[in-house]
Amino acid sequence: MQPDSTPEHxxxxxxxxxGLPLVPERFLVSxxxxxxxxxxxxxxxxxxxxxxxxxxxxxxFIGGVIWPLFTDATLTPLRAVPLDAKERALVGLDxxxxxxxxxxxxxxxxxxSVQDGTxxxxxxxxxxxxxxxxxxxxxxxDRILVGTADGRAGHVDLVFNQALGESGGRKxxxxxxxxxxxxxxxxxxxxxxxxxxDYSGEGERKLLGALLQHPQGTRLVVAGQRQKKGLLGGxxxxxxxxxxxxxxxxxxVPVRLLLxxxxxxxxxxxxxxxxxxxxxxxxxxxxxxxxxxxxxxxxAVTTVDFLYGDVSLVVGDDTGTVRILxxxxxxxxxxxxxxxxxxxxAFHEPVRLF
Numbered sequence: 001m002q003p004d005s006t007p008e009h010x011x012x013x014x015x016x017x018x019g020l021p022l023v024p025e026r027f028l029v030s031x032x033x034x035x036x037x038x039x040x041x042x043x044x045x046x047x048x049x050x051x052x053x054x055x056x057x058x059x060x061f062i063g064g065v066i067w068p069l070f071t072d073a074t075l076t077p078l079r080a081v082p083l084d085a086k087e088r089a090l091v092g093l094d095x096x097x098x099x100x101x102x103x104x105x106x107x108x109x110x111x112x113s114v115q116d117g118t119x120x121x122x123x124x125x126x127x128x129x130x131x132x133x134x135x136x137x138x139x140x141x142d143r144i145l146v147g148t149a150d151g152r153a154g155h156v157d158l159v160f161n162q163a164l165g166e167s168g169g170r171k172x173x174x175x176x177x178x179x180x181x182x183x184x185x186x187x188x189x190x191x192x193x194x195x196x197x198d199y200s201g202e203g204e205r206k207l208l209g210a211l212l213q214h215p216q217g218t219r220l221v222v223a224g225q226r227q228k229k230g231l232l233g234g235x236x237x238x239x240x241x242x243x244x245x246x247x248x249x250x251x252x253v254p255v256r257l258l259l260x261x262x263x264x265x266x267x268x269x270x271x272x273x274x275x276x277x278x279x280x281x282x283x284x285x286x287x288x289x290x291x292x293x294x295x296x297x298x299x300a301v302t303t304v305d306f307l308y309g310d311v312s313l314v315v316g317d318d319t320g321t322v323r324i325l326x327x328x329x330x331x332x333x334x335x336x337x338x339x340x341x342x343x344x345x346a347f348h349e350p351v352r353l354f
Contacts, residue, residue: 084110084119090137090144094160098173101158103144105132109158111175124156125179133193134210139306140200140261143180147194151186153210154179155199185210185221185242192219200259200310204228206237207263211254220245220254220268222285248287249276260310267313273301275313275325277338289337293323305354313338316351 081100083091089104093114100112108123124146126132134147142158157178162171185208186192195218197210206225211218224240245266246254252270259266265288266278277289294301299317307314313325324342329335 079114081112081114081117083112084121090135092137092142094142094158094173094175096160096162096171096173098171099160099175101175103135105135107132109144109156109175109177113172115172120175122175122177124177134195134197136197138199139308139310143199145197145199147197147210149193150184150191151194151210151212152182152184153194153197153208154182156180181225181237181239183208183223183239183242185223186212186214190214196255196257198257198259200261201225201263202261205263207259207266209257209259209266211257217246218254220249220257220266222259222266224263243285245278245285248278248285252276256304258304258306258313260306262310267304269301269304275301275304275315275338288335291325291338293325293340294321297321302350303353312341314354316354318350320347320349320351322347322351322354 083089083100083102086104089102091100091102093100098114100114101109102112103109107126108121111120111122112118126146126148130152131149132146133149134145136145137143138145138155142160144156144158145153146156147153157180159176159178161174161176163174185194192212192214195211195213197208199206199208201207204227206227207222208225209220209222212221221242221244223242225237226240227237249268249270252272252274254268254276255271256269257266258268264280268276268278270276273294274290274292276287277291278285279288280286293315294317297317297319299319299321301315302318303314303316305314306312307324311327315323315325317323322344323340324344325338326341327336328339328341330337330339
């Protein structure tokens, strides 16, 4: 029998090889689409591996950052810069640690560049006959407090200026001084040298205090200052007459004076290692507390200073013990008094400075 040769068989595609099914034309894919699919498959695979590697790298980075927290701390000196400073000199740095300064009671302040070690001497603008007998660094600002042999006290502000180096190099810092108002605490009739001094104040209210070495004994003198602000900024500083508070010490000889930032109180260390806490009320100055921080051991106080915030005292003694005294209201009381809040492990040598 002859095969059927109808028209519908004449329009069909050629029969594929035996054993392979016939694929409809709508399911056939071009070679370009297959190449793109193969490329995207490899790209997705590479991208996934990259994401996993990136996450792993993040963990490695975080681990490297926090690992030093579990190891012992080490200090590595970067450079040593010799300062033009003598014994008992005050030393410090500007906030950018680019310029060091030192002062040892002379007529000028020495500035030293940390980068090249060059020294610059800047005068304090004192009178030619002025003799500095006491100096101290202010805890609250870049300022040096100065007392003279004729009983005057004042302060010198340290001004640091930044300037761009030559040819667009790194910034350099230069220092200058600006003298503040001076007060004659001892008077003009009986001048006495300043043995110690402190200065404090926030806003418009300031307080300056000093220990004056009179022939009859050391005197404690304070003077208030008030600066009224106007439309153009700070106005002129007005001072109140100096006030002698020696009688409040009841015969004790003062050797160190501390004034907190509130400018309404004073802490005096006496020669017999007693702390006297004075407070200024609306009716005048009064003794708020007298205490011997080392009475339990009989040690001698070698240093005392405020912690940052001026509500706690750091007291060191000749046995190497450090005590922290903080202002607190005792049970049943209504006034804040200094009480021991912490005691640090004793050092092997007396504590000389904090």
